Amino acid sequence: MQVIPVPCLSDNYAYLVIENGRAAVVDPSQADPVLRAIAEARVKLTEIWLTHHHWDHIGGIEPLIEECPIEHVRGSRYDGDHQRIPRQTDMLSDGDSFDFGGAKVGIVEIPGHTLGAIAFITEGNLFSGDTLFIAGCGRVFEGTMEMMSKSLAKLRSLPADTKVWCGHEYTVNNLRFAQTIEPGNREVEHALREAVAAREAKQFTVPGRLDQELATNPFFRFDDPGVAAGRDPVASFAAIREAKDNF
Numbered sequence: 001m002q003v004i005p006v007p008c009l010s011d012n013y014a015y016l017v018i019e020n021g022r023a024a025v026v027d028p029s030q031a032d033p034v035l036r037a038i039a040e041a042r043v044k045l046t047e048i049w050l051t052h053h054h055w056d057h058i059g060g061i062e063p064l065i066e067e068c069p070i071e072h073v074r075g076s077r078y079d080g081d082h083q084r085i086p087r088q089t090d091m092l093s094d095g096d097s098f099d100f101g102g103a104k105v106g107i108v109e110i111p112g113h114t115l116g117a118i119a120f121i122t123e124g125n126l127f128s129g130d131t132l133f134i135a136g137c138g139r140v141f142e143g144t145m146e147m148m149s150k151s152l153a154k155l156r157s158l159p160a161d162t163k164v165w166c167g168h169e170y171t172v173n174n175l176r177f178a179q180t181i182e183p184g185n186r187e188v189e190h191a192l193r194e195a196v197a198a199r200e201a202k203q204f205t206v207p208g209r210l211d212q213e214l215a216t217n218p219f220f221r222f223d224d225p226g227v228a229a230g231r232d233p234v235a236s237f238a239a240i241r242e243a244k245d246n247f
């Protein structure tokens, strides 16, 4: 399986996923960069996978359907029921899976950023949308802090070598914030140096790795005794999320 990040807008990532000659795109906010990536990879795009309904993840759906032989537009059942994703054909719920070129793709519901948020997991790759970023997490727009903390707890239980492909390039800012939560965390310091160097070299910071996130991401570490400092897990998570909203 090949995953090709496709930068869109100012800091969004769409991803081209290629398996046995089939291609899907995750969260195409725009069509043009995706069409260029498809042409370069010489593949036929037949599927669109959406982690949630925000405009900066779905804007490319209609023009891609015009240009490509799209067979599936896959999103959550919640977003389908609320008709928030244009041209959606498949409604996915927690624990569902589907076949993509012989690979199994699993679905995990991760509400919080939005109520319809889902992750796609396949062959050690996690497409986490705006729920889990490298060293951060998305804002809690529709759900509750408890919901979001549970969704992140679900994701952190995935295998340690899972590759994390997230919805935005926010890594450097996220790690600067992580330093304010854990000033003594050497892994955060090291990850920040690497992320700054990568961005200066115009490289992506995706994919992350789950074990690295466990060591550095404050939204995975909210119930670590040193981070929670006596607060209950949800209160700790909420305090960190609120601090990030104002960072």
Ligand SMILES: [Zn+2]
Binding pocket: 052, 054, 113, 130, 138
């Ligand atoms: Zn979003």
